[in-house]
Amino acid sequence: MERHLYTVAQLRAIEQAAYAGLAPGTLMQRAGKAASDFALELLGDRRDRPVLVLAGPGNNGGDALEAAANLADAGVDATVLHLPGRRDASTETAAAYERARAGSVGWIDMLPPGAEWGLVIDGLFGIGLERPVDGDYREVVVGLETIRCPILALDVPSGLDADTGAVIGPDGIAVRATHTITFLGDKPGLHTADGRDHAGQVRVDMLGVGSEALPRATAQLSGLPLFAGRFTARRHNTHKGSFGDVAIIGGAHGMAGAPVLSARGALYAGAGRVYVAALNTPPGYDSSQPEIMFRAAEDFDFFGRTLVIGPGMGDSASAIRLLARALDSDSPLVIDADALNLIGASPDLQSRLAQRTAPAVLTPHPLEGARLLGMTAAVVQSDRLEAAREMALRTNATVILKGSGTVIARPDGEVLINPTGNAGLATAGSGDVLAGICGALLAQGWTGWEAAAAATWIHGAAADTLVDEGVGPIGMTAGELPAAVRKVLNRLVKDAASR
Ligand SMILES: NC(=O)C1=CN([C@@H]2O[C@H](COP(=O)(O)OP(=O)(O)OC[C@H]3O[C@@H](n4cnc5c(N)ncnc54)[C@H](OP(=O)(O)O)[C@@H]3O)[C@@H](O)[C@H]2O)[C@@H](O)CC1
Numbered sequence: 001m002e003r004h005l006y007t008v009a010q011l012r013a014i015e016q017a018a019y020a021g022l023a024p025g026t027l028m029q030r031a032g033k034a035a036s037d038f039a040l041e042l043l044g045d046r047r048d049r050p051v052l053v054l055a056g057p058g059n060n061g062g063d064a065l066e067a068a069a070n071l072a073d074a075g076v077d078a079t080v081l082h083l084p085g086r087r088d089a090s091t092e093t094a095a096a097y098e099r100a101r102a103g104s105v106g107w108i109d110m111l112p113p114g115a116e117w118g119l120v121i122d123g124l125f126g127i128g129l130e131r132p133v134d135g136d137y138r139e140v141v142v143g144l145e146t147i148r149c150p151i152l153a154l155d156v157p158s159g160l161d162a163d164t165g166a167v168i169g170p171d172g173i174a175v176r177a178t179h180t181i182t183f184l185g186d187k188p189g190l191h192t193a194d195g196r197d198h199a200g201q202v203r204v205d206m207l208g209v210g211s212e213a214l215p216r217a218t219a220q221l222s223g224l225p226l227f228a229g230r231f232t233a234r235r236h237n238t239h240k241g242s243f244g245d246v247a248i249i250g251g252a253h254g255m256a257g258a259p260v261l262s263a264r265g266a267l268y269a270g271a272g273r274v275y276v277a278a279l280n281t282p283p284g285y286d287s288s289q290p291e292i293m294f295r296a297a298e299d300f301d302f303f304g305r306t307l308v309i310g311p312g313m314g315d316s317a318s319a320i321r322l323l324a325r326a327l328d329s330d331s332p333l334v335i336d337a338d339a340l341n342l343i344g345a346s347p348d349l350q351s352r353l354a355q356r357t358a359p360a361v362l363t364p365h366p367l368e369g370a371r372l373l374g375m376t377a378a379v380v381q382s383d384r385l386e387a388a389r390e391m392a393l394r395t396n397a398t399v400i401l402k403g404s405g406t407v408i409a410r411p412d413g414e415v416l417i418n419p420t421g422n423a424g425l426a427t428a429g430s431g432d433v434l435a436g437i438c439g440a441l442l443a444q445g446w447t448g449w450e451a452a453a454a455a456t457w458i459h460g461a462a463a464d465t466l467v468d469e470g471v472g473p474i475g476m477t478a479g480e481l482p483a484a485v486r487k488v489l490n491r492l493v494k495d496a497a498s499r
């Protein structure tokens, strides 16, 4: 399944198993063919433009050499910049080198300044990279930054960690590809952290290996098949009570906007009734969204309501009391923002959370995640899947670790990476809207896992729709998201009905 994401260790095992049943060099030849086919597709009717092929010391370089030979055979002006290593190349890579040497490929040993290319193929390093790109390799990667043409990475953009999506090394560097063709199975690192910026559009080529040969993946790309069954048309004979009550608990003095954004997220995602239970004297009503009902949090009855706790909640004694009460309740719970920080600082709140049986979804951004785990945000970002898994395990909850390529994890170690969304979401309040959407789906009876996956997907898809309409990424505001969320949701329900 193309949605599945494999670790480097799993890919090595797949490679070994596939290798055993095939003539030597077969996988590399298939990788080279898939790469040159994709390159021709990217060149389109500009096949007369020269193609630069970067070939590194390992088998990733072997793939590149096969691709270069294929391109030359197809009449393309292909030039290889070959940077062999200190050790002998593998037998397959040596054979690929001989093949390219025998054809009409051109050879250079440094990037010619100012040269123009129709396409660059990056075959410097793949899944074998274990240390930062340095020396001549680094110079080439720096040189690529000023080249304005499509860049096709083979397997993994060189310099990127395929497991984590982090650029390898302090002060590390990685190729910024426009496209990546990745082999034998998709990889988490292409879709989270720095991955989306460096991999561009990702295509998977299984190199002829059947899906029966693949191990069980514990990570996958999130997508509609995971929750599409939930998008059913509303029955006529329903009322507001049929779609759940959501209460946002937050809004301490001076922070009234955050719960209102969450409340709008919940309303536009279809909750039947939406309350803001404010810590300080609640406003009478919200003039732009008078449907939201305001209450004082201390007197508010949590029973039968889905709670979104944390937006603008602060860290007062009253906030801690309310959080303890919410954690002890049987209400489905979304825990966001200040509530996460309070839990991070309190073993008592942590144990109340771990003991819950009703659904709980945590929505930390990396710094909130770091506080929960007692580490720095940089460490969280260096392995987002691991950090999200650890948080889910410790809290016994579903965790949405936000940021580019949001990671959703549950206590048994399963993770999803969300592929929707864009940098327009990097604006204050967009996380509040996400928490509200998640609350609305929980209130409509979804499980924590489904609600987390779908809320994140829909939130990102709403932002993508806004960008398509010219509303962002620059200047997109959180307040514009809820209406776009409503559009996405209704379209999904309509599409589900017409299938
Ligand atoms: N085998 C097959 O049939 C198939 C293989 N496939 C392809 O092979 C790729 C994996 O190949 P790989 O294992 O050879 O590793 P690769 O990514 O080329 O890099 C390792 C090399 O780089 C070197 N090196 C590392 N870091 C360095 C640095 N910073 N600076 C300088 N050098 C550095 C390292 O040297 P060493 O550490 O030993 O000194 C070693 O020589 C995979 O991504 C896919 O593209 C697929 O087509 C499927 C079929």
Ligand SMILES: Nc1ncnc2c1ncn2[C@@H]1O[C@H](COP(=O)(O)OP(=O)(O)O)[C@@H](O)[C@H]1O
Binding pocket: 337, 364, 365, 401, 402, 403, 404, 405, 406, 420, 421, 422, 423, 424, 425, 426, 427, 428, 429, 430, 431, 432, 433, 434, 459
């Ligand atoms: N560059 C980005 N690409 C994709 N999604 C992003 C990006 N930046 C932020 N987001 C998303 O926007 C939301 C921001 O949430 P958060 O940081 O909690 O903001 P706030 O607290 O201001 O609401 C999250 O859902 C996050 O995943």
Ligand SMILES: [K+]
Binding pocket: 060, 122, 123, 124, 125, 126, 153, 154, 155, 156, 157, 158
């Ligand atoms: K590469």
